[in-house]
Each structure stands twice: as structure tokens, then as C-alpha cells.
Amino acid sequence: MARAAIQSHTMRLIFIFETIFVLTISHNAIGFYLPGVAPEDFQKGAPLNVKVNKLTSIRTQLPYSYYSLPFCSPKTIVDSRENLGEVLRGDRIENSPFVFKMREPQMCSVLCRVILDAKVAKQFKDKIEDEYRVNMILDNLPLVVPIPRQQEGPTIYQLGYHIGLKGQYSGSKDVKYFLNNHLSFTVKFHKDQVTETARIVGFEVTPFSVKHEYEGQWSKDVRLTTCDPHTKRTVSSSDSPLEVEDKQEVIFTYDVAFLESEVKWASRWDTYLLMTDDQIHWFSIVNSLMIVLFLSGMVAMIMLRTLYRDISKYNELETQEEAQEExxxxxxxxxxxxxxxxSDLLCVYVGTGVQFLGMILITTIFAVLGFLSPSNRGGLMTAMLLLWVFMGIFAGYAAARLYKMFKGTEWKKIALRTAFFFPAAVFAVFFVLNALIWGQKSSGAVPFGTMFALVFLWFGISVPLVFVGSYVGFKKPVIEDPVKTNKIPRQIPEQTWYMNPIFSILIGGILPFGAVFIELFFILTSIWMNQYYYIFGFLFIVFIILLVTCAEITIVLCYFQLCSEDYLWWWRSYLTSGSSALYLFLYATFYFFTKLEITKPVSGALYFGYMLIASYAFFVLTGTIGFYACFWFTRLIYSSVKID
Structure with a gap:
């Protein structure tokens, strides 16, 4: 009976883990899948579903849904199913009135006519002023605008097209706003020579602003004199632009051209990822890695030689029984x-740092393997959130083990603090920022359902896993110290100025920050300048270098601190490498004032709020790495010498 009960319990556990695994790899559940598994083949004349996404601006960082402006809409607007990461990114993917048929060109197709009133004209002007772009999707490919380069090299692509332009026209000194109401689409396809089917490998557009004219009364079938397929009259840049003003008539039109391409379906994203000049990026990354590796090698060599000499000297003194003072x-x-x-707070921070370390390490590994391609919108953020939740068991384990070593007895208390301390602070900042976004009526505001899902992940999964990890960790045998501790603490002698805790901590954070600041520039650019980040292999290498650098600089400064007879190394080891987060936030501030053109207070609050959360997380991560390195180092050296 007992054996049957055990087998039944084991089968339940296996079923639970299989369910979690299936949910993890399901695209519809969380958007975590290997891209390019099922390419779609289109026959000639097959309908193509063009979807519209959010309106974005690098000036405001506040996304809006496409139909927040009076664009042409279908009879019924249908929202696409979105994963957790897409919702948090502000994506709002919906159907559109654009009708494409595979390899069947169209010219001057009329969508609809809109008469602007004063309120709508102001909405368009505000969006044009803030340089908003329209994003669309065709066969999971985002819409891009090709920007030819003056110098030789590949064409640069811009995500989405601008709603309109602001400038002067016909010698007028007044600044006017012009609406892009004609879209010239180009769909690139790769043809299969055997089956005559084709796969879409590119989706481009060239926007135009044109004041359409027609004869007679308006109807959907009216022939435009400014864009007529019967007379081969197409829209060009020489046409009169359409000014945004009250009582203005706006006719939305589009062209579709199909262009055969040699690019294969598996490589169709390569062009989209070349949105910036990567030569400086590659050179800077390699240069940074070489410098950090050289410094790390030098530091390691000096530490090994110095420690070997110290341990040999101390052991010789014991052997010769010299009466010389230690x-x-x-x-x-x-x-x-x-x-x-x-000590309780230190245990909480160390446990949270272990949680972050596991999350980032596994995420980068999956990204390097190709599971988190940019083609999987929201997959990266979804994976990070889920991994954070499941890494809670390691957070509880690490916190409880350290807590027991500090002679703690109430493991439930430390588990509760570990489960709530960091997430509560982040959730409070996130809630305030979300309220600001909601006040701006932006689609970036997290809806109630998604907020409930986040709370459920926190309370329903993360918190129980932290308690499970804490229970297991507290049941483990206590970590024994290699030497005994006196009851009366020793007086610490006066320290030299360069061993001052504040100075030492601030110096310790420079090298870890130096290992990542070049990569940090490109990460910030991808987040705040609406570009793709895809070089996860280099990111993984930089992350490993960061781990090594944090560990080595903390060990060096900890050694100097102990040599000056200052034994208060616990918190200082954490803060030494953790201080790199201060430089990260200062660099983010520098980036804000030099690279971004954000002027609205709400947008500035969003930037600094999210960068504050990122810096706080970076502090917890790097601090934990430094702490464990120093913890291992002190145990190693004090267990290597003979002490009475």
C-alpha cells in the first residue's frame, strides 16, 4: 500500500512538471517558442492578413492603440491574442481594413474618407508633433520604412512610418502639419520553384502626404484624379501635401507591389536586425572584453602570489614556534x-540576488540558443517573469542557509521577508508608473486582468516556492565556520583614508560597470529608441565577464580590508560590487540628457522610474556575486592556516 501511494504521488508530480513544461513552450500560453518552426506558404491570390499595432514615439515613450486616432477601420475590430510580455510592452494587435492578395499588385485602392473636425485635427497635430509612428504586421513581420544611405552600405530600416510631418511649404514661414494618407507597400516574397508557392520575407512601405482630388460627388468607387490606376497616375512626392486643419477632407489610399527576393524565409529577419551601424558596436565590445580579461588576469595573478606568500609565512611561524606577534x-x-x-536584511538581499542570478543566466542561455528571437514579440519579457517566479525556490534556500549560519531560528520570518521585500518595492514603483500611463490614456497601461495575473504569479507561485526553498535550506546542516569566534569583539584600529568604507565601496563599483557600460548603451538604445537587440552571444560573454569582475574586485578589496585588521566585511563585500548600480543609474541619467529628446514630465518619470528599478535589480545581482566571492575567499584563507 505504501509503495502504491508513493508511486501515485510520484505520478502526480510528473504530471505537474509535464504540464508546466507544456505551458512553458506553448506560444499561445506565454509566447516562448523556437522561431521559424512553421513557415506559411501562400498560393497566388491567397488573402494576406495585415494587422495594425500600437502607435509609438521615442519622444514620449507612451504607446497608443492604432484606432485611438480616426484611421480607417474594418466593420468589426478584433483583438489578437497576446502573451504576457506583449501586454506589458503595450502591444495592441488588431485587424485592419487593408486587403492584400498574394502576388496581385494593387494601385490607388481607396480605404475611406474622413472629415476632420477641430478636435480630431488637434489629435493628429499632437501625434505628429511628438513624432509618432504607425506599426503594422504581415505574416509576423513588422512594417519598416527603407532609408537609403548617402554612403555605400546596406539600407537602414526604420520601424513603422510617421503619421505625418511638420514643416514649411510653398515659401510660407508658418509651420504646418501634413498627414501621411497614402501608403505605398512593398511585399517581398521568396518563390518556391517546385510548388509555385511563396513565402513572405519583407514588408516595407513608403508614406506620402497627398491632397486627393476627384470629380463629382464622393463615393467609395469614385475615380481620383490624383491617383488613378486606369491612367497609370500614381502618387509622387511632387503632389500637393495634405495639411491637417479643421474641416479638412482626408482620403486614405494605398498601393501594393510584390517583389521577388532571393532572401530565404529562414533569413528574413537578418535585414530587420541591421537597423544600426554595428561596426562600432562590434569593435567596442571586443575592446572592452579584452581590457577586462587582461585586468582580471593581472588581479588574479597578484592575488595568488600574495596569498601564497602570506599563508607560507604564517604556517612557518607556527612550525618554528616563533614568538613573533601575529x-x-x-x-x-x-x-x-x-x-x-x-544580518536578516543581508540574508534577504543575498537570497534575492540568487533569484536574479538564476533568472538572468537561464534567460541568456535560452536567448543564445535562439528561443527568444525578436520575431517572438514579448517572449523575452515573459520568459524573464516566469523564470523569476520559479527561481523563488533558490532565493528561499540561499536566504535560509545564510540565516541559519547567523544563528537564526525563525526561518518563516526570513522566508516571508525574502518573498516580499524586493518584489513589493518594485511593484509599488510599477503601480505608480502604471497610474501615470493610465492617466495619459495610453495603451501601455497594464489592464486589470494582466495586473491580476502578475499578482497571482507573485502570491500564488513565487511566495510558496520561496517558503519551500527556505524550509529545505533551513533543514540542511549549519555551515560551520573554519575558526572560532570570540565573545568579545576586537577593537578595529583607525584606518587610512583610502580604506575608508565609502571610498572603498565607490572604487569597487567602477570595474564591474566598466565591463558592461558599452553593452549598456546598446541595450538602452534598443529599449528607448525602438530598435531590436539581438546579439545575445555577446551579451552572454559580457555577463560572464561581469561575474568574474565583480568576484575579483570584491576579493581584492576584502583582502586589503582584512590586512588592515578591519573584520566588518559582510556588508562591505556586498556593497563593493553592488555600488556599480550607482554608476549604472548615473550613466542612464547621462544617456537621458544626451541621447533622448523626452520633454514631457510623465515620460521623464517613466524613464527614471524604470531605470531606478533596473539599477536596483543590478545592485542586488552584483552585490550577491561579490558577497559569495568574498565569503568563499575568507573561508578558504582561514581554513588554510594553522590557528591555535
Whole structure:
């Protein structure tokens, strides 16, 4: 009976893990899948579903739904199913009135006519002023505008087309607003020579602003004199632009051209990823890695030689039974493992850092393997959120193990703090920022259903896993110190100016930040300038270099601190490498004032709010790496010398 019960329980666990695995790889559930698994083949004349996405601007960072402006709409607007990451990114994917048929060109197709009133004209002017772009999707490919380069090189592509332009016209000194109401689409396809089917490999557009004219009364079938397929009259840049003003008549039209391409379906995203000049990027990354590797090698060599000399000297003194007084780091052996002040808080931060380390490490590995391609919108953010939730078990385990070593007895208390301390702070900032976005009536505001899902992931999965990890970690045998600790703490001698805690901590964060600041520029650009980030292989290498750098700089400064007979290393080891987050936030501030053109207070609050969350997370991650490196180092050196 007992064996049957165990087998039944085991089968339930296997079923649960299989269910989690299926949900993890399901695109409809969370958007986490290997891209390019099922390419779609289109016969000639097959209908193509063009979908519209959000309106975006790098000046405001506030997305809006496409139909928040009076564009032409179908009879019934249908929202596409979106994963968690897409909702958090502000994506609102809906159907559109554009009718494409595979490999059947169209000219001067009329969508609809709109008469602007004063309110609508102002809405268009405001969006044009803020340089909003319209985003569309065809066969999972985003719409891009080709921008020819003056110098030789590949064409640069801009995501989405501008709603309109602002400028002067016909010698007038007044600044006017012109609406892009004619879209000239180009659909690139790769033809299969055997089956005569084709696959879409490109989706481009050239927008025009044209004041359409026609004869007689308006109807949907009226012939435009400014754009007539019967007379081969097409829209050009020489036509009179359409000014946005009250009581203006706007006729929306479009062309569709199909162009055969040699680009294969598996490589269709390569062109979209070449949106910036990557030569400087590659050179800077390689240069940064070489410098950091050289410094790391030098630091490691110096530390190994110095430590070997110290340990040999101390052991020789014990062997020769010399009466010489102990000096250096051996002198504080009876105080070095004394529990620090606010040890509970340190346990919470270390546990949260382990949670972050597991999340980022697994995410980057999956990204390098190609599971988180940019073609999978929202997949990266969804994967990070889910991994954060499931890494809670390791957070609880690490926090409880350290808490027990500090002679703690109430493991439930430390588990509760680990489960709520960091997420509560982040959720509070996120809630305030979401309220600001909601006040601007932006589609970037997280709806109630998604907010409930986030709370469920936190309370329903993450918190229980933290408690499970804490229970398991607290049941483990306590970590024994290599040396005994005296009851009476030793007085710390006066330190030199360069060993001052504040100075030492601030110096320690420079090298880890130097390992990532070049890559940080491109990450910030992809987030705030609406570009793709795809070089995950280099990101993984930089992350490994960051781990090594944080560990080595913390070990070096910890060694100097112990040599000066200062044994309060617990918190300082955490803050030494964690101080790199301060430089990250300062660099983000520098980036804001030098690279971005954000002027609205709400947009500025969003930028600094999200960068504050990112810097806080970076502090927890790097601080935990430095702490564990110093923890391993001190245990190693004090277990290597003979102490009475």
C-alpha cells in the first residue's frame, strides 16, 4: 500500500512538471517558442492578413492603440491574442481594413474618407508633433520604412512610418502639419520553384502626404484624379501635401507591389536586425572584453602570489614556534566570522540576488540558443517573469542557509521577508508608473486582468516556492565556520583614508560597470529608441565577464580590508560590487540628457522610474556575486592556516 501511494504521488508530480513544461513552450500560453518552426506558404491570390499595432514615439515613450486616432477601420475590430510580455510592452494587435492578395499588385485602392473636425485635427497635430509612428504586421513581420544611405552600405530600416510631418511649404514661414494618407507597400516574397508557392520575407512601405482630388460627388468607387490606376497616375512626392486643419477632407489610399527576393524565409529577419551601424558596436565590445580579461588576469595573478606568500609565512611561524606577534589578516581570525549588523536584511538581499542570478543566466542561455528571437514579440519579457517566479525556490534556500549560519531560528520570518521585500518595492514603483500611463490614456497601461495575473504569479507561485526553498535550506546542516569566534569583539584600529568604507565601496563599483557600460548603451538604445537587440552571444560573454569582475574586485578589496585588521566585511563585500548600480543609474541619467529628446514630465518619470528599478535589480545581482566571492575567499584563507 505504501509503495502504491508513493508511486501515485510520484505520478502526480510528473504530471505537474509535464504540464508546466507544456505551458512553458506553448506560444499561445506565454509566447516562448523556437522561431521559424512553421513557415506559411501562400498560393497566388491567397488573402494576406495585415494587422495594425500600437502607435509609438521615442519622444514620449507612451504607446497608443492604432484606432485611438480616426484611421480607417474594418466593420468589426478584433483583438489578437497576446502573451504576457506583449501586454506589458503595450502591444495592441488588431485587424485592419487593408486587403492584400498574394502576388496581385494593387494601385490607388481607396480605404475611406474622413472629415476632420477641430478636435480630431488637434489629435493628429499632437501625434505628429511628438513624432509618432504607425506599426503594422504581415505574416509576423513588422512594417519598416527603407532609408537609403548617402554612403555605400546596406539600407537602414526604420520601424513603422510617421503619421505625418511638420514643416514649411510653398515659401510660407508658418509651420504646418501634413498627414501621411497614402501608403505605398512593398511585399517581398521568396518563390518556391517546385510548388509555385511563396513565402513572405519583407514588408516595407513608403508614406506620402497627398491632397486627393476627384470629380463629382464622393463615393467609395469614385475615380481620383490624383491617383488613378486606369491612367497609370500614381502618387509622387511632387503632389500637393495634405495639411491637417479643421474641416479638412482626408482620403486614405494605398498601393501594393510584390517583389521577388532571393532572401530565404529562414533569413528574413537578418535585414530587420541591421537597423544600426554595428561596426562600432562590434569593435567596442571586443575592446572592452579584452581590457577586462587582461585586468582580471593581472588581479588574479597578484592575488595568488600574495596569498601564497602570506599563508607560507604564517604556517612557518607556527612550525618554528616563533614568538613573533601575529600581523595582517590572521590577527582578526577570532572576529572575521562574527555575524554582521542587520544580518536578516543581508540574508534577504543575498537570497534575492540568487533569484536574479538564476533568472538572468537561464534567460541568456535560452536567448543564445535562439528561443527568444525578436520575431517572438514579448517572449523575452515573459520568459524573464516566469523564470523569476520559479527561481523563488533558490532565493528561499540561499536566504535560509545564510540565516541559519547567523544563528537564526525563525526561518518563516526570513522566508516571508525574502518573498516580499524586493518584489513589493518594485511593484509599488510599477503601480505608480502604471497610474501615470493610465492617466495619459495610453495603451501601455497594464489592464486589470494582466495586473491580476502578475499578482497571482507573485502570491500564488513565487511566495510558496520561496517558503519551500527556505524550509529545505533551513533543514540542511549549519555551515560551520573554519575558526572560532570570540565573545568579545576586537577593537578595529583607525584606518587610512583610502580604506575608508565609502571610498572603498565607490572604487569597487567602477570595474564591474566598466565591463558592461558599452553593452549598456546598446541595450538602452534598443529599449528607448525602438530598435531590436539581438546579439545575445555577446551579451552572454559580457555577463560572464561581469561575474568574474565583480568576484575579483570584491576579493581584492576584502583582502586589503582584512590586512588592515578591519573584520566588518559582510556588508562591505556586498556593497563593493553592488555600488556599480550607482554608476549604472548615473550613466542612464547621462544617456537621458544626451541621447533622448523626452520633454514631457510623465515620460521623464517613466524613464527614471524604470531605470531606478533596473539599477536596483543590478545592485542586488552584483552585490550577491561579490558577497559569495568574498565569503568563499575568507573561508578558504582561514581554513588554510594553522590557528591555535
Amino acid at each position: 600581523t595582517g589578516w590572521k590577527l582578526v581570525h577570532s572576529d572575521v566570522f562574527r555575524p554582521p549588523i542587520n
